[in-house]
Structures are given as structure tokens and as C-alpha cells.
Amino acid sequence: xxxxSRLLLLVSAVLLPALFGAAIAVAYxxxxxxxxxxxxxxxTARALALALDRDMTRRESxxxxxxxxxxxxxxxxxxxxxxxxxVAKDNDSAIILSDLEGRQILxxxxxxxxxxxPMVRAERENRARVGNEVTVISxxxxxxxxxxxxxxxxxxxxxxxxxxxxxxxxxxxxxxLQDLLAAQRLPAGWHGSIVDRHGVVAARSLEPGKFVGxxxxxxxxxxxxxxxxxxxxxxxxxxxxxxAFFSRAPASGWTFLVSxxxxxxYGPAYRATVLTAAISxxxxxxxxxxxLVVARRVVRPVEALREAAQRLGRNEPVQARRxxxxxxxxxxxxxxDASERxxxxxxxxxxxxxxxxxxxxxxxxxxxxxxxxxxxxxxTGGIAHDFNNVLQTLTAGLQVLNFRAAxxxxxxxxxxxxxxxxxxxxxxxxxAFGRVQDVSVETIDTATRLAEARELLGSALxxxxxxxxxxxxxxxxxxxDPAQLELALLNLIMNARDAMPAGGTITLRAHNExxxxxxxxxxxxxxxxxxxxxxxxxxxxxxxxRALDPFYTTKGVGKGSGMGLPQAYGFARQSGGSLVxxxxxxxxxxxxxxxxxxxxxxxxxxxxxxLAPLPASKGRVLLVEDDEHVRETVSSGLRAAGFDIxxxxxxxxxxxxIEGGERYDAVLTDVVMPGELSGLDLxxxxxxxxxxxxxxxxxxYSDRAVQMxxxxxxxxxxxxxxxxxxxxxxxDA
Numbered sequence: 001x002x003x004x005s006r007l008l009l010l011v012s013a014v015l016l017p018a019l020f021g022a023a024i025a026v027a028y029x030x031x032x033x034x035x036x037x038x039x040x041x042x043x044t045a046r047a048l049a050l051a052l053d054r055d056m057t058r059r060e061s062x063x064x065x066x067x068x069x070x071x072x073x074x075x076x077x078x079x080x081x082x083x084x085x086x087v088a089k090d091n092d093s094a095i096i097l098s099d100l101e102g103r104q105i106l107x108x109x110x111x112x113x114x115x116x117x118p119m120v121r122a123e124r125e126n127r128a129r130v131g132n133e134v135t136v137i138s139x140x141x142x143x144x145x146x147x148x149x150x151x152x153x154x155x156x157x158x159x160x161x162x163x164x165x166x167x168x169x170x171x172x173x174x175x176x177l178q179d180l181l182a183a184q185r186l187p188a189g190w191h192g193s194i195v196d197r198h199g200v201v202a203a204r205s206l207e208p209g210k211f212v213g214x215x216x217x218x219x220x221x222x223x224x225x226x227x228x229x230x231x232x233x234x235x236x237x238x239x240x241x242x243x244a245f246f247s248r249a250p251a252s253g254w255t256f257l258v259s260x261x262x263x264x265x266y267g268p269a270y271r272a273t274v275l276t277a278a279i280s281x282x283x284x285x286x287x288x289x290x291x292l293v294v295a296r297r298v299v300r301p302v303e304a305l306r307e308a309a310q311r312l313g314r315n316e317p318v319q320a321r322r323x324x325x326x327x328x329x330x331x332x333x334x335x336x337d338a339s340e341r342x343x344x345x346x347x348x349x350x351x352x353x354x355x356x357x358x359x360x361x362x363x364x365x366x367x368x369x370x371x372x373x374x375x376x377x378x379x380t381g382g383i384a385h386d387f388n389n390v391l392q393t394l395t396a397g398l399q400v401l402n403f404r405a406a407x408x409x410x411x412x413x414x415x416x417x418x419x420x421x422x423x424x425x426x427x428x429x430x431x432a433f434g435r436v437q438d439v440s441v442e443t444i445d446t447a448t449r450l451a452e453a454r455e456l457l458g459s460a461l462x463x464x465x466x467x468x469x470x471x472x473x474x475x476x477x478x479x480x481d482p483a484q485l486e487l488a489l490l491n492l493i494m495n496a497r498d499a500m501p502a503g504g505t506i507t508l509r510a511h512n513e514x515x516x517x518x519x520x521x522x523x524x525x526x527x528x529x530x531x532x533x534x535x536x537x538x539x540x541x542x543x544x545x546r547a548l549d550p551f552y553t554t555k556g557v558g559k560g561s562g563m564g565l566p567q568a569y570g571f572a573r574q575s576g577g578s579l580v581x582x583x584x585x586x587x588x589x590x591x592x593x594x595x596x597x598x599x600x601x602x603x604x605x606x607x608x609x610x611l612a613p614l615p616a617s618k619g620r621v622l623l624v625e626d627d628e629h630v631r632e633t634v635s636s637g638l639r640a641a642g643f644d645i646x647x648x649x650x651x652x653x654x655x656x657x658i659e660g661g662e663r664y665d666a667v668l669t670d671v672v673m674p675g676e677l678s679g680l681d682l683x684x685x686x687x688x689x690x691x692x693x694x695x696x697x698x699x700x701y702s703d704r705a706v707q708m709x710x711x712x713x714x715x716x717x718x719x720x721x722x723x724x725x726x727x728x729x730x731x732d733a
Contacts, residue, residue: 029276038231041190041245041260046229048184049247049256052194055180056154056252060135062087063156063168066095072168073160077105081112092176096169097158100132105166117144123153123169132157132164137252139196140174140213150174150213152202174212177203189264191236193257199224202254216257220244224255301328308335315342441575442482442603446528446595447475450510453486457493457508464503467493472511476528476597480575488571491564492532492591499536499589507533513594522578526597533590539583547581568593614641614724619665619731623647624654624682625698626673634668637720643727651677655685658693666694666727670716683711694730696723 066072066087071080077097084095088108097105102124104116122141130136138153151173158166181192181203193211194203199221204211215221223232229247236242242261249256301323308318318339320332450471458467489508496506509531515524539547548569565581568591572579576596583589614637621643625631628649635645646664648654652675654667667686671679683695687710698714710733712726 025276025280029273033273038243038245041243041258042229042231042247044186045245045247045256045258048192048258049229049249049254051184052177052180052254052256053249053251055177056137056249056254059091059093059154059170059172060156062091063095063154063170067156067158067168072097072158078112081106081108084108088170091170091172093170093172096153096171098167098169100164100166102127109171119169120144120153123155127155127167132167137254139198140200140202142213143171150202152177152196174202175208178205178208181205186258187264189261191259193259195224195255195257197253199255220246220257224248301332305331305335308332312339312342315339315346317343441479443477443479443598443600444482444485445602446478446510446530447471449482449485450475450489450508450530453489456486457489460490460494461497461506462503465497465500466505468505468507470507470509472509474512475510476512476526477602478528478575478595479598479600480571480595484571484574488568488593489530489532491568495564496532496534496536496589499534499538504535507531509533512597515594521573522594527577527594528597530593530595531590533588535588538585538587538589539581540585544581544583547583548579565591614720615728617642617724617728618644619727620644620646620663621727622654622657622662622664622667622669624649624651624667624669624673624679626650626670630670634720634723638668638723638727641720641724643724650675651679651682654682658686658690664693665731666696668696668698668723668727671697671699680708683708687711694727694733696726696730 066080066084069080069083071077071083080097084097084106085108088095094107094109096107096119098119099105102119104119106112107114107116110116120138120141120143123136123138126136126138134157136155138155140150140152142149143151151171153169153171155167155169157164158168177194181194182205184192186192186205190205192205193201193216195201195216199215201211201214201216216224217234219234220232223230224246228250231246232244234241234244236244236259240259240261242259242264245258245260246255248254301321304321304323305328308321311318312335316339318336320329320336322329323332450469454467454469461467493506493508500506509529511529513527513529515522515527517524547565549566565579569579572593572595577594579594580592581589582592621638623631623635623638623645625634625647626649631647631649635647638645646657646662648657651669651673654669655677658664658667667682669679669682673679673682677685679697679699683697686693686695687708691710694712695710696712696714697708698716698718712730714722714726
């Protein structure tokens, strides 16, 4: 039997039952449409509640990032106030730091150092209720007079060494939640409201100025308190009959209300019912006539669509076919478009997976490199500390002997002093891998220092290798150890020289660059960029992956230590910047160093000259040094200069003498000391309790850099003239 005959019989057989069934279907559709609308509105309220939680979580994440900032952890409150002020401005909020008793320490809405109001009572009560260990989201409250309209706050604990020491709060105006409401784009006729845990309106899509800060109706408040989500029939705050669908946000405990008038809730069901009934009657009336037409035109296009669907499932290209039936043609075109999009999406997915894998591999290599250099830094730092003590003893002892010797003896001593100087330079190279900057850093004019180093760098090159300089005007100054900078450049130049056995050109470029967003391990900011590029053999992927590994080299035995690139990398990281190596086999190598722009004025260089006798000095000095050889040798030299020296081997003993009534004009102390107090702790105590007593701190390697007003620093090893000048300057100040 042909499809036309089958369709006629089918339509005839179902015509009368269909009319009866259509009536049942209309009633069922009305019921289902109404329930569907209610379920959709309830789901909308649930989704909006989650959106509210996401907004709260975003604010909490900002606070956690600020809580971990180095300036806050180090107690640099003015710097943290500036940093937090920028974050608060971006989020139109206030960042408040308070102590465990609820007293404000800083508030970004007020200048740093200004008198601060007490914390809002509601926030203190919430914290007392839940304890110090968790995040607290407040209810709506009015801030102290003059600090804004209705607000809410999120407060997290600030931990240091695993203990809660402070609280960090983001206080925001409730009006910001209006933006959250507006972003949801509720359908026409729907009204959204956000209420806190006590049923007070925090934001409302309709007339917020009239209702924010007011409680919802008592019946609705009771229902919200009893259930996490549901609906309530009644009258809105604006007096419109309707249904309120609500859902409580699980993290904040606040509730999102969606109020929908009855006409909106049930209107779609009525319209859908009427439309369904009309369509059913129309279709039944036209069925017989349409059956004949459709039967003739549907078979072949349907079969073509089946084949196209099979090709689409196999991810093969699908071509659109015209059948004359608009619906079938539209489906055919849609399947063709879907095939094209799917193939494109597959290619894009493959590309993104490849990029993600490459990015992960780069991150993994960077992590492994950082771990290697961290381990090396700890090892070399400890060695450098003990090495510096030995060098210090030799430096002071040789200088004392030099003042007393003459003739051939002085020549021998001076040769020994040159050997000690080479040992000092070796110690500084080892410290390039340490975790803090050496005390010999200076703020230098980058372009000038690079120009001065040209003769040094050029002397390391043979005649067939040309060094080309390309320095952009106005290169920003940087704060670095100049000796380490020159050593890093020299290592890079020699690596480039060795990569060009047949000669070529090495290019040294310098320019400024502003990094907008963080790039790998490079923070956003302004940088002076130094680039060393060669035309040499380059490196393959395997060699490039290990280029920054300490002691790794492709050169023969005795021709390379494998410390050139690692030293340059350690110098760049220690200076707050980064080093990146780019290379391809046969296409040369390019090394890029980013150094942070310095904000301090340029350092003045100390004039060089021959060793002069120690200047006559006087004053009582307390020498704090745990190494007996260093203490005795330096004491002898300082006594020769005229000082009255009293020596101890711990900072604890030194503090006991000072607090016991001993009077000193100055204190010369090492940083790393046995006992409970370090040299920095002793210096900090002296500056606070005895400001008229001069303090000079000596350091060779320490986890804490010397950054203390009124305290002078000496790099170890130092000569006696440096120590005498520093003590005299400290006593004069």
C-alpha cells in the first residue's frame, strides 16, 4: 500500500479519537504548562541565589589574595594601604584591616594614619558568634555617620605562621547588588529582591530606593526562615498580588526572591492551552488534505536526512540538499552547518589541547628549574656564610699586618689580599643563587653602566666576533648588584662567543617595556629589558630544556662549568626580574633579561684608591660576632684605630649588657647569630630604646635583608677602613 493510502487510513482512524484526545491533552497541557512555569521560576530563583554566592565568593577571593600580600605579611601597612586602596577602588568598596579586638588598623576610605571609627557592632557580634577561624558575611547595616548608605561586609581571618592575627574586611555598598540584579535580565513583569538572613531587603529591581533596608512581609519572612527554598502566595511590597519564589544561597545565607504577578505566572499556561487547542483543531482539519501532499514529498528527503545524520555522526562533511520542503531543507541546511561547526570545533579543541599541554610543560619546566635553583641557593648560601667568615678573618688580619709591615713583607701581604679579593668575588657568585639580595646593591643608570661594560665584554671576544650595541634612549634605572650584572653579561657574551666558532655578530640591546598583565613568573610593572642575541649554532629542544640547570654543559671537559646561564638566571630572579632563553638549532640564541624599574635615586659610587692608614678614632664599641677568629681579628684592628672594643659572641649577651647599664657609643653586629635574637633583632631593639647609640650591621648571607632606618650595613667580608668609616658615621649621626 502506498504511503498516500496509508496516511488517509491513518488520519481517518484517528480523527474522531483525536478530537477527544485533544480535549484531554489541552487540559493536561494547561496543568503541565502551569507547573512548568512555576518550576522554571523556582529554578530561576535557585540560579540567582547561586549567582549571589558567586559574587560573595569573588569578594572573598579578593580578600584572600590581599591577605597573602607580602606587604601585609611584613607589616608594611602604608604600602599595603596603597595596594589595597587600588583594589578597593576597582571594586568600589572599602578594605578594612582590624585586630582581634575589632579595632580598625587601616581603612582605604580614609587616608593612611587618619583617625579610624570603630568596627560596626553587627560585624563584631557576627565574629563573636562564629569564632575567628571562618569567613563572615554580615547582614545589611548602616555604617558610622558619614561613611555611606546601607552596606554589607565580608570578613576573613588573616593568618601568620598558622595563627589568626588580624581580620581583613571588604565593606561594600548595598547598591552594588543592584548591578548584580540588573545583570540577571529578569523577564518583563518579574521583580527580583535580595534579602539578608533577617529578611531585610538589600537590593530590589523595582524602586530600590524605597524598599532597601526594609523587612519583607512577616508571613514571607517566616516562610523564608523555615525553608531553604519554595514559594509564597500573597501580595508584594508594592501591593501587587502574585507569587514569591525564593531560594537561600548556601554560602552566604542570604535569600534571592523572584516576585511574579499572577497574570505572569498563569498567563503563559492559558495562552499555551489556547494555542495548543487551536493548532490541534487546525491540524486535524487539514490532516486529510496534507497527507496526500506530504506523502509524495517526504519519503526521499527523509531518507536523505537519514544519510546526512549518519555522516554527521561519523564527523564527515555534510552537504545541504534542496527538496522543495522548507522544513526539510532547513533541517538539511542546519545539519550541514552543524557538520562544519563540529569539524571546526574539533580542530579548535585539538589546537587548545596542544596549547594547554605545551603551557603545562613550560610551567613544569619552570617549576623544576625554580626548585633546582632554590636547593642550590640554600646550599651555596650556607657555604658562602661560612666562607665569608673565613675571608673576614683573613681580610682584617692581613690589613692589620699590612699597617705594621714594610718592604718585601708588604708585597707578600698585598698578594694575599688580592687572593682574598678573588675569594670574595667567588663568594658573591655563589650568593647569586641565594634567596635575598646582597647588601651591595645599587641603583644604577642602566645605559651608562652597559656602555662602561663594553670594553670588559669586548675583551672576551676574538677578532672574528663583533659586539654590536643597540641602546634605546632613556633606558630606566635598575637596582642591582653591579658586579653581578657585569658577571651575568660576561657569561652570556662568552656563551654566545663559544656558539660561533666561525665568528659572527653578538647584539646587545636595551629598551623599556611595560608588562600589563602578569606573564609567567614576571609580575605586571615597568622593566628595563636587556637582550643578548647571537648568530651561532643555537640549541635543540633537549639542550634548551636543560640550559638553565646548574653545572649542565655541552662543552668538553675543562672547557665549561655549566654555571654561566644559571648564574645569569639567579641574578635576574634575585633582582626581582626574569630571564628567558629562546633558541633553535642552527638559528642562534636570544637571552632576554627583565629587571624592575628602580624608583630610588641613583647611587653614588665610592671613589677607589690605594689602601690608606686607618683614621684616628675614638669611642666605645660593642662588637657582636659569634665567630671567635673574626671577633678577635677585627677587635685588634679596631683597637689600632683608637676604639675601645668590648666583644661578645651572641646578641642575647649584647642586649643583656646594654640593658644592664653598660654604655656604648656604637654597636657593630653580625646578622646571623646563635641564640634567640639575631643581629637585626638587636639592632631593632637598640633603635627603639637607645636611639643615640650608633648601629652597624654586618651581613654576608641572611634570609632577611637589612632594611632599617638609621642602621648602616656592611657587606662581609669588609676591610677595616670600611668598618671604621661606618662606625664613625653611625656615631656622628
